[in-house]
Amino acid sequence: MPPKRKGPLQTVQRETDDLKKQVDSLINATRQPSGSERTEEAFQRCILLQNSVEETTRKLKTLTKAAEPAPVGNYDQRKMEEERRLIRIREQLLALALELSPPQKQEGGSSSTKEDEEEEDSEEIETSDEDIIEDNDDEEDVDAKFTERIPDSGTDTFMVISTFKGEQEGDLTIQTGEVLMILSKNKDGWWLAQDSKGNKGLVPKTYLKIYSEQDKEDDDDEEEEEETEVSENENEELDDSKRKSCSNWESVKSAITEMDATNILSAMGAIPAGFRPSTLSKLLDEGISYRGSHFIQPELSQSKLSFKDLFLDPDTGKVRQRAVRTSLTLTLWSCKSIPTPGVGVQVLSRHIRLCAFDGAKVLSNIHTVRATCNSNNVKTWSFSPRMIGILPSLLDGNCFLRCSSDSPELGILFELGVAYIRNSTGERGDLSCGWAFLKLFDANGAPVPYKTYELLVRGGTPYENDVELDPSITRGGTGTGTSMIQQMMLSRKLPKLVLKLKSPKARTRSQLSVLPDTLVGSLSTIPLLVLHRQLLADVLLMDRATMQNADLICSPLLATFPEIVDQSDLLDALRNCWLEAEGNMKRSEKRDTDLLMKRFVSVYMENVYPLLYSADLPLPCWADETVENQRARVIFTSLKNTRTLNPSHTNSGHSPPCQKAFDISQITYDLLSMAQ
Incomplete structure (x- = not known):
């Protein structure tokens, strides 16, 4: 055979x-x-x-x-x-x-000075490939496995133009005006730098500029003034730090050992080259400055004695409508050809974070929409185009945006992300799978048309414009000899975000005009935000003795509603309960503002307020399926018991839920700490 x-x-x-x-x-x-x-x-x-x-x-x-x-x-x-x-x-x-890394060879023995080392480093850079010594060949071979080197531009000294505080292990904290020695330049925009004290770490290249002769003269003048104030001990410490300068190989070795999780995954080939740590997720983790709970609060005027964006209409008693520069709705349809993490990484959530952005800074809260995908085609993400029944608002692809910024570069930033867990270590993280930007005004200042857009998804961070999400897609298809058919086929393979800009309907436009001047959120939550805004106006503008009175206000709803806004499952519970209660009201009752507000407060206090401080409800944890399921069970059980409980029967068999220890902040609204 x-x-x-x-x-x-x-x-x-x-x-x-x-x-x-x-x-x-x-x-x-x-x-x-x-x-x-x-x-x-x-x-x-x-x-x-x-x-x-x-x-x-x-x-x-x-x-x-x-x-x-x-x-x-x-x-x-x-x-x-x-x-x-x-x-x-x-x-x-x-x-x-x-x-096994080889030690650096020093020709001058242990007494070699920093000047000798700098001369040796410059000689190594200027020599041709044929003259590079055998040790450096080995070092470059190892270096190529983990970082893609870019040929130096001939200048390795840069000045810091903006302060950067190291956020992760391996980053280098730098101050404005500081001069750095660049040891290696990586294509991802993070350079390995060394400061004057010998500290090494990664810094973003956008924070640096080439150290010019004029800058050097200015620094020399400052150094002459400060030389008399430097003590001998400080000079000795500086000399010691200079003597401890490492070789190129040791710099690479240090960079490798201090790489963050994203760099490690990239080196292992577990994620595409264009993936980065999530920029918007990091902003959300820093505090409440970029959360919806912060932006729904009234904004104080410059004098701090009145409100800038909250007024009452004396004729109707309702919140006065305010027009802003940008007020629109949009529908997220799908994401196409989005690369997926490789082996060793389990995806917990696929989502899009969006916000108002002017190319330099985030101008609004950051809103998150979770995507779904078919297991047979994980590169295509889809979103729910319409809220049906009790579908969570986290899946709602219909969003609104209000922004009062007059920046000519104003637009919407979309960051595609995945929450992941490493199978080997159990480490969790949030990766950016690319980003897209839709500018809302053209060169003449006119709004862009309302239509469907296909936005190219780029790699890197929103501050990098020349990074491909997955270079393997375009490899071999961008040459001069590429035919038109090949270019069209290549265009179909590129990662894209499909969305539709829409002009709000008359009712939606009227509701949006009473909301804060800057806010991004789900369309399904607008009625709740409008009721909260009306209650704010009644309590802060009508019920206070004087406008200068800043005493604590007894209002459990105003004190706790911001926490509900940041917990989408509780906000969904309130939305469902309010839809049911509103459906049982007569048309005349709905037109009575005072009666409507009392009913809203009653629904909130009966259904959602007890849940917020329930000892059985675990704290929210993003993309943790176990916690999300447990919270869903507690919320469902509580709402079911509340609906079946008859007020006329005190012994209904339902024991009250166990509550957390009481705190005065649960029922008091502090105007000074809550207002923007």
Whole structure:
């Protein structure tokens, strides 16, 4: 019988087995006592094995089930297992490469000064590829595995033009006017820099400018004035820090060991090159400044003695309507060809965060809409175009935007994101899968037309304009010889966000005009926000003795409603209860503002207020399915008991829910701390 043909997947499995044996043998060999020559030899073998692992990984990713000569059961699962094995081998080689890294060779011995080191560094940069010493070749091979180097522009000294505070491990805190030495430049916009004290870390390139001769003269003048104030101890500390300057390899080694989770995932090939830590998610985590609960509060005037955006109409007793520059509605339809994280990362949530943006800063609250996708096509995200029944507002693709900014660059920023968990470590995080920006005004200041838009999703952060989300999509399709048909096919593969801008209907436009001047949210929550706004006007403008009175106000609804706005499931519970109560009201009762407000307060206090401080309700946790399900059960049970409870029967069999310890802030509205 002729021998059986080996399939491509079986061949890769054999190669992986062979690589595993070689890595284990190399690790065992390095554990034995050996000289420096033996260590250098092991380092060279480690680099070669890294290249082999990368080649095998690339070969594995190109395999398809159709290429197998015979049917293979559980093909996708077996392919995924091989990918996991290669990732583990790659991590082992990474740790071994860091352990076997060659020390820097110093020609002048231990007494070499910083000037000698700087001369050696400049010589290494200016030499050709043929003159680079053998150690640097090894260093560049290892460096290529983790960061994509950009040729230096000839200047490695930059000045800081804006203060940056390090937010993650590995970042370097810098101050305006400080001069930095750039050690390496990465394509993702984060450069490895060293300050005057010898501290090293990553800084964004947008915070730097080239250190010019004029800047140098200004710094020299300042240094001459400060030289007399510097003590001998400080000089000694500066000299010590200069002597501790590391070689290029040690800089790369430090950068690798201090990489954040996103860089590690990128180095492992688990996420596309254009993925970044979520910018808008980070803003939400910093406090309430970018949450809806902050923007629904009334804004004080410049004198702080009256309100800037909250007034009553004396004829009707309702909140006076206010026109702003931008007031529109939009519908999120879908996201196409969005890359997915690779092996080792489990996606917990796919979502879009949107806000008003002028190209430099966020101008409104950040609103989140969760996306859904089919397991057979995870690269296509979809949104609910219309609220039906008790569908959560978190899935509502219909949104509104109000903004009073007069910036000519005003637009809507959309950040596509995924919440993930690493299978190996259990670490959670929030990644940006790209972003898109829709400018709302043209060059002449006219509003853009209301229509359907297909926005290109870019990679990187909103402050980077030249980063591709997934370079593999456009690779080989952007040359000068590319035909029009190929360009059209390529355009269909590019990641895009599809949405529709709409002019609000008359009723919606009337409701939006009583809301705060700047706010982004779901269309389904507008009636609740309007009622809250009316109650604010009644309490703050009508019920206070004088406009200068800033005493605490007893109003549980005003004190706690902002917390409901930031917890979408409780806001949905209030919306459903209010729709039911409003449906039982007569038309004449709905026209009576005072009666309507009393009924709204009653519904809120009976159904939602007890839930907010229930001991059984766990604290909200974003993209945690266990917590979300537990909260949903508690909310459903509480609302069901409230509806079946007959006030005339005190012993109904339903025990009151266990409440948290009482605090005075649960029933008092503090105008001074709550108003903007």
